[in-house]
Each structure stands twice: as structure tokens, then as C-alpha cells.
Amino acid sequence: MLILLRTSEIGCSNLHAPRGSALPSKIRQKPRLKAGIYARSENKGLTMPEQETLRNAAKAKHEGKSPSTQAGEFVREEIHHIREGKHGARSTKQAIAIGLSKARRAGVNLKPPKKGWVSRRTSQAAKQDYAAGRRPNKKASASRSLASLDALRREGKSSASSSALSRQARKSARSRAGR
Numbered sequence: 097m098l099i100l101l102r103t104s105e106i107g108c109s110n111l112h113a114p115r116g117s118a119l120p121s122k123i124r125q126k127p128r129l130k131a132g133i134y135a136r137s138e139n140k141g142l143t144m145p146e147q148e149t150l151r152n153a154a155k156a157k158h159e160g161k162s163p164s165t166q167a168g169e170f171v172r173e174e175i176h177h178i179r180e181g182k183h184g185a186r187s188t189k190q191a192i193a194i195g196l197s198k199a200r201r202a203g204v205n206l207k208p209p210k211k212g213w214v215s216r217r218t219s220q221a222a223k224q225d226y227a228a229g230r231r232p233n234k235k236a237s238a239s240r241s242l243a244s245l246d247a248l249r250r251e252g253k254s255s256a257s258s259s260a261l262s263r264q265a266r267k268s269a270r271s272r273a274g275r
Contacts, residue, residue, distance in 0.1 A: 145198050149173045153204060163206040170202065171195030175256045184251030188264040191255050193218075200225035 153166045174195040178185055185191040200206050200222065208222035228234070254260060 145170055145202050146173060150202060153199070153202070157204075163204055166204045167196055167199035167206045170199040170204070174198070175261070178253055178256035181253060183245060183248035184253050185248065185255040186251050188255045188260045192264070197221070197225045201228045203229045 149169050149172075152169045156166045156169065171192050172195070174185075174191050177183060178191055185194065196206065200208075206226070208219055208226050211219065213219075214222075
């Protein structure tokens with residue numbers, strides 16, 4: 097398995113190093129950011145939040161902002177990924193859900209939704225993500241990660257368009273007004 101390293105971390109370009117190779121210990125350490133938000137894996141692929149997103153979320157936490165504001169950074173990152181063409185999403189709602197899931201797994205204290213507000217399946221997934229963010233690292237299955245990523249790559253990119261996001265925001269506001 098290869099570890100793709102950021103050039104800014106080690107000061108050279110396009111370095112691919114096999115696991116267990118003689119790299120400086122500073123590079124192999126698990127990055128820890130302020131305010132208890134961790135990078136959860138060595139894998140710097142599409143499934144992990146970017147360091148900038150983790151830093152912004154940690155900064156928001158340090159400033160005393162709410163967990164939903166911290167999670168907004170992860171949603172923003174997902175929208176950017178879709179717009180860049182890294183992967184797609186079936187709907188805007190799915191793009192937002194992926195971002196919230198990443199936030200919970202990265203350690204943001206975003207509680208799962210209350211009973212009755214979302215489907216049982218969504219609630220269950222949110223509880224699992226929240227729990228995953230609270231326990232020590234557990235290595236993700238590579239084949240499962242690749243399969244889900246391949247599925248997302250087949251999806252469309254229009255779910256992150258300005259009009260789609262606007263439609264989703266209006267729809268969400270209407271549903272909140274009726275409660």
C-alpha cells in the first residue's frame with residue numbers, strides 16, 4: 097500500500113513511499129490538531145478530510161462555535177470535491193450527508209438527530225459515525241472504501257451546483273417552518 101504525502105509536509109514533489117520505508121518520524125506520525133480533532137488515518141485519499149478542513153474545524157471549535165458550524169467545513173469540502181470532479185453525488189442531500197458523516201467520524205461533537213426527525217436507517221448511520229469519532233483509530237477496509245468511492249464517481253456532478261444547493265436550502269427551510 098502506498099502513502100501519498102503532501103509536498104508541503106516534507107519539502108519535495110511527488111513522493112510516493114511504501115509503508116514501512118525509512119521516512120522521517122515527523123511524517124509518519126498521526127497528525128493531531130488543536131481542540132481534539134484528529135486526522136483519523138494515514139490514507140490521504142478522497143475518503144479522508146483534508147488537513148485544511150480539519151484545521152478550520154478545530155479553529156471553529158477553539159472559537160466556541162457550535163458543532164454544526166464546525167461540521168459545515170466538512171460539508172463545504174464535499175461540495176468542492178464534487179465541483180472539482182473528484183466524485184459525484186446522487187443529490188445535494190447526499191452530498192451534505194457525506195460531509196456530516198465525515199465530520200462525526202473526525203471527532204466533531206455533532207450529535208445524531210433525535211428520534212422521529214429522520215429515518216431509522218439515517219439515525220443508525222449517524223449514531224455509528226458519532227461513535228466512530230469517539231473511539232481510537234480503526235483501519236478502514238480498503239476494498240469497501242474503494243467500492244464506495246467508485247460508486248460515487250459514477251454519480252452526477254450537478255448536485256453541487258449553485259441552483260441545486262439553493263433548492264435544497266429552500267426545501268429544508270420550508271420543512272423547518274412546518275415543525
